Amino acid sequence: PPPLLFLQFLPYLREDFLSRTLASVMSQYQAIVIDTSAYFTWLVKSALRFATDVIFPVACNAQCYESLMDNLSMINRYKNNISAVWNIKYVRTLHNKEQKLSDQISSMYKELFGDQCCNTSLRVAADGDKACIERQSILEYSPPSDSDLGNLARDYYEVIKEIYGR
Numbered sequence: 147p148p149p150l151l152f153l154q155f156l157p158y159l160r161e162d163f164l165s166r167t168l169a170s171v172m173s174q175y176q177a178i179v180i181d182t183s184a185y186f187t188w189l190v191k192s193a194l195r196f197a198t199d200v201i202f203p204v205a206c207n208a209q210c211y212e213s214l215m216d217n218l219s220m221i222n223r224y225k226n227n228i229s230a231v232w233n234i235k236y237v238r239t240l241h242n243k244e245q246k247l248s249d250q251i252s253s254m255y256k257e258l259f260g261d262q263c264c265n266t267s268l269r270v271a272a273d274g275d276k277a278c279i280e281r282q283s284i285l286e287y288s289p290p291s292d293s294d295l296g297n298l299a300r301d302y303y304e305v306i307k308e309i310y311g312r
Contacts, residue, residue, distance in 0.1 A: 160188040161228075164196040177310065186220060194224060199233045201309065204255050205240040206248040206267070235309050238267035266305045271298040 168178060180193040194200065204214060225232070236259045242248040248270075256263050277287035288299045 161191045161195050163189075164192040168196065186217075186224075191224060194221070194230065194232075195228055197230070197232055199235070199309075201305075202234060202236050203239045203268075204236050206238050206242070206251045206255070207240055208247065208251070210240075211251050211254070234262055236263045237305055238263065240270050241267035242270045264305055264308050266301060266308050268301045268305065269298060273298050 164180065172178065180196070182190045182193050204210060236255060238252050238255050240248070241252050252267055273288045274284055277284045280287055284299045284302055288297050
């Protein structure tokens with residue numbers, strides 16, 4: 147076929163990539179977590195097409211709050227285009243309880259998203275940046291421990307327990 151015909155099908159094939167790739171191993175796992183970038187790329191679209199649950203991080207800062215409605219509108223248009231049905235949970239991130247604006251934005255998210263917003267928020271922590279530099283997840287870099295209830299990994303653990311009940 148001519149190259150143009152192939153290019154017409156390329157977006158569909160790319161967006162279906164994770165569904166096709168993971169189909170053979172899905173039954174071996176209780177959950178498959180796909181952490182994507184914040185940019186709306188074909189890989190994000192592929193993850194959304196594959197998803198049954200979407201955990202949407204919302205940062206407790208002014209920049210994220212300002213752009214949030216545009217981002218949600220774009221994702222909702224895509225959701226309607228592919229006729230997806232997701233269970234959505236919003237997780238408040240970069241929450242600094244010592245900064246009034248961060249705390250106010252966190253409260254606005256709780257009001258805006260209601261029961262879809264997790265009660266647990268992820269705090270601002272240097273360990274998150276350090277883990278990225280080391281190319282590790284926060285759970286690998288700084289595992290949660292009962293003796294250190296103040297670390298970021300503990301926050302992630304609590305969010306997972308809240309969402310999945312385990």
